[in-house]
Amino acid sequence: MNRETVDIDHEQSAEVEKKMPIKKKELLSTALERTSEWIYSLEIPGDLTIIVGEASVTLNKEEANVSTTEISGIPGGSEGFDYAAKFCHAIDFKWSIENIRLLRCVAEFLEMTGNMVSKTEAYLTEVALKSLSGAITILHFLSRCIETIALLTCTDSDFALPTKVDGSQTDPLPSNLRPIIGYWWGEDLTILKIDFFQRVLNAMITRGFKQISLGPILMLYAKKSLRGLDIYAKVKSSMDPREEHEKRVIVETIVSLLPREKNTLSVSFLSILIRAAIYLDTTVSCRLALEKRMSEQLGQGVMDDLLIPSYSIATNSLFDIDTMQRIITNFLENEAELTEKHVSYSPGEIERVTKLTKSYLAEMASDQNLSVTKFTAFSALVPEQMRVNEDGMYRAIDIYLKAHPSIRDEERKKICSVMDCQKLSREACAHAVQNDRLPVQTVVQVLFYEQQRLHNAVDGGNNEFPRKPPLQRKSFISTVSEKIGRFIGTGPAPRVKSRPSKDRRHSIS
Numbered sequence: 001m002n003r004e005t006v007d008i009d010h011e012q013s014a015e016v017e018k019k020m021p022i023k024k025k026e027l028l029s030t031a032l033e034r035t036s037e038w039i040y041s042l043e044i045p046g047d048l049t050i051i052v053g054e055a056s057v058t059l060n061k062e063e064a065n066v067s068t069t070e071i072s073g074i075p076g077g078s079e080g081f082d083y084a085a086k087f088c089h090a091i092d093f094k095w096s097i098e099n100i101r102l103l104r105c106v107a108e109f110l111e112m113t114g115n116m117v118s119k120t121e122a123y124l125t126e127v128a129l130k131s132l133s134g135a136i137t138i139l140h141f142l143s144r145c146i147e148t149i150a151l152l153t154c155t156d157s158d159f160a161l162p163t164k165v166d167g168s169q170t171d172p173l174p175s176n177l178r179p180i181i182g183y184w185w186g187e188d189l190t191i192l193k194i195d196f197f198q199r200v201l202n203a204m205i206t207r208g209f210k211q212i213s214l215g216p217i218l219m220l221y222a223k224k225s226l227r228g229l230d231i232y233a234k235v236k237s238s239m240d241p242r243e244e245h246e247k248r249v250i251v252e253t254i255v256s257l258l259p260r261e262k263n264t265l266s267v268s269f270l271s272i273l274i275r276a277a278i279y280l281d282t283t284v285s286c287r288l289a290l291e292k293r294m295s296e297q298l299g300q301g302v303m304d305d306l307l308i309p310s311y312s313i314a315t316n317s318l319f320d321i322d323t324m325q326r327i328i329t330n331f332l333e334n335e336a337e338l339t340e341k342h343v344s345y346s347p348g349e350i351e352r353v354t355k356l357t358k359s360y361l362a363e364m365a366s367d368q369n370l371s372v373t374k375f376t377a378f379s380a381l382v383p384e385q386m387r388v389n390e391d392g393m394y395r396a397i398d399i400y401l402k403a404h405p406s407i408r409d410e411e412r413k414k415i416c417s418v419m420d421c422q423k424l425s426r427e428a429c430a431h432a433v434q435n436d437r438l439p440v441q442t443v444v445q446v447l448f449y450e451q452q453r454l455h456n457a458v459d460g461g462n463n464e465f466p467r468k469p470p471l472q473r474k475s476f477i478s479t480v481s482e483k484i485g486r487f488i489g490t491g492p493a494p495r496v497k498s499r500p501s502k503d504r505r506h507s508i509s
Contacts, residue, residue, distance in 0.1 A: 052081045075105035087116050097128045097137050150203035153185060186217045190224045194250045197221060201257055211259040218254055219269050225250045231275035236311040248280040255286050267301035270294040275308055278320060291323065295330035299349035306360045318367045321374055328357055328381050350386060357382050358392030365400035372411045375400055379418040390423040401437040412439045421445040
C-alpha cells in the first residue's frame, strides 16, 4: 500500500462497532496492538530509532547507518506518534470524535500536509461537526485549551494581578518593565487565529491578567499578522479581497482588545494601527476609537507618528489632515474637560503638543495640493493661550507661501491673519521684515511691534506688547514709509513741511 493513504468507511465502522460484542472489541483492540507491534517488529532489522517522550520506536528506513532521532513536543506523546506511524503504513485504526482532535494536531505538528491533514479535516467536517453532540465535544475541548492557557499565564505572580488587603489593585509596574511582560509566551500566542486569540485574551483578563501587560502581546500579534501591509506607501496597492477582509477583522479585533488604562501603549503603535485602519477601510467606530486613544497620549508622540499618509484619490493630498485635525481636537476637548475638574495636562505636555502641531503644520504646508481653507482651518486649532511663541507658525506660513507662489493677495492676507505678530521672536521679526512673500500689512504689523518692543525696553516699561499702538509717533511712520516704499517701488516718502533741494537726498532714520 502507498504511504499516507487509507480509506475508512466511518458509517460502516460505527455500525459494526455498535453490533460488536464486548469480547470481540477486546480481541480487535488486541489485534491492533499486535499490528502495531508488527510495524516495529525485530524480524525486520531496524536502523532508525525514534524517541518520543519516554518511549522509543525502532523503524526501518532501508539504510546501512543506524541513527537515533528524538521528537519532542509531539501532541499526545507516544500515542500521537503511534497514530501517525499506523497512518503512514496504511494500518487501519479506529477514528472517533474522541481521538480526531489528537490526530489533527499530530498531522499539523509533523507537517503531514498530504492525506492525513485532509483526512482529519474531512472527518471533522463530515462526521464530528455534523451532529450537535460532536460539535459540543469539539468545542468543549477547545474551551478547555483556552482556559488552560489563561490559567498558565495567570498563575505566575508576574502576570497575576496582585491585590491589597482591602481588595484593591496595587500600582502598575514601572514603564521600563512593561515590554518584558508576556514576551516569552506572547510569541506562542501569535500563531493563533484572531478569533481564538481574542478568546484567550478575554479568558486571561477574566482570570485577573494585568491590563498593563496586554500592550506588548497585542503589538507582537499585530506585527506578525499585519506583515506585508504597506501602510507607509503613498498609494494604496491592490490586495486580494479575502486577505484584505482578514486583515481588516484583525485590526478591528485588536482595537477592541486595547487596554483601557492610559500609557499602556506607545503612540507609535497607535499610529500604526490608525494607518492600517485607514488603509483597510475599517469601521468608523474603530478609527474614532484609535484617534481618541492617540489624542490622550499625543504629548508622547514624535513627528513621524503624526505624518499619516492619505490614501484618498479625491483629495490627492500627501497627508491625512482630517484625521490629525480630529486627534488634536480631541486633545483640546480632553484638556477642557480636565480643566473643569480642576486638573490638567502638565505644562510640558501642552508645550510638546503645541510644538508638534506647528511642526506638523510646517510639514503639510509644503503640499502643493493643500488648499488655503485647509491650511487656515488647521492653523486655527491651537488656542491663543497655548501660543506663547509664534515662530513655528511663521515658519509654516513662509513654507506655504513659498510652495504656493501663485495664490492671490487676498489669500496671502488670510493665511497671515492666523499668526500673532507680537509673539514673534527678534530673529523671526528680522526675517519677516525682509520677506518679500509676506503681504505689506503683515510687514507693517511686525515692524510696529518690534519698534514698540524697543521703546519699552528703553523706557523700562512692563507692557511689552500694547494692544493699541500710538500711531501719531513720527519715528514709527517714517520707518513704515521706508518699508512700504521698498514694496511698492516708489522710494521714500517726502516730508510735508519742507521741500528738499534738488541736489540733496534726505534719509529717514
